[in-house]
Amino acid sequence: xxGVTQTPRHLVMGMTNKKSLKxxxxxxxxAMYWYKQSAKxxxxxxxxxxxxxxxxxxxxxxxxxxxxxxxSHLFLHLHTLQPEDSALYLCASSQGGGGGLNEQFFGPGxxxxxx
Amino acid sequence: xxxxEQSPQSLHVQEGDSTNFTCSFPSSNFYxxxxxxxxxxxxxxxxxxxxxxxxxxxxxxISATLNTKEGYSYLYIKGSQPEDSATYLCALxxxxxxNLFFGTGxxxxxxP
Numbered sequence: 285x286x287g288v289t290q291t292p293r294h295l296v297m298g299m300t301n302k303k304s305l306k307x308x309x310x311x312x313x314x315a316m317y318w319y320k321q322s323a324k325x326x327x328x329x330x331x332x333x334x335x336x337x338x339x340x341x342x343x344x345x346x347x348x349x350x351x352x353x354x355x356s357h358l359f360l361h362l363h364t365l366q367p368e369d370s371a372l373y374l375c376a377s378s379q380g381g382g383g384g385l386n387e388q389f390f391g392p393g394x395x396x397x398x399x
Numbered sequence: 400x401x402x403x404e405q406s407p408q409s410l411h412v413q414e415g416d417s418t419n420f421t422c423s424f425p426s427s428n429f430y431x432x433x434x435x436x437x438x439x440x441x442x443x444x445x446x447x448x449x450x451x452x453x454x455x456x457x458x459x460x461i462s463a464t465l466n467t468k469e470g471y472s473y474l475y476i477k478g479s480q481p482e483d484s485a486t487y488l489c490a491l492x493x494x495x496x497x498n499l500f501f502g503t504g505x506x507x508x509x510x511p
Contacts, residue, residue, distance in 0.1 A: 329498050
């Protein structure tokens, strides 16, 4: 139990659907991250939020839209996805704020399938 | 995007064997090297964070070494057990960066 939860764990959606992934951390951290994990590729960083402000957008298509309403919650809104977006989406959190080790704690991921 | 490489990609060992794998990384702006253990259907779990050249860390039967000058880290597992079966990820943290750069992982299977 890492203190980071993600829902749903599995999601199947059509290309015209709109859905959201949710991440919640109970660690008192200030930074949260979305990663994408595709088969045989390294974890790809998508977005970083530090104290609720987006500090990194790693050239992610606009069909992925993050939202961070507070330091404990992070959402990833999905719309008009493509089949190649099927992957495992991992959320992580860290202390944030800079000036220290960026040890990240991960959720279990959402396995997304786009039909 | 930084090139963090791990080898081998996958590994099968017999229960009781010792094994090791490698993480190599560009060393020019090094700050820390992270190792994670990732069991199927679970969250990646932090094993070690290493910062100093020559550093060696140990947790039970698992240990890791770090060479920041040549840009590599080794992870060792002594007397492998079936419960060690997992993917082992390393990640580079650069000075001043807000994120980690991950390798593709080494998938270890320990055969009973």
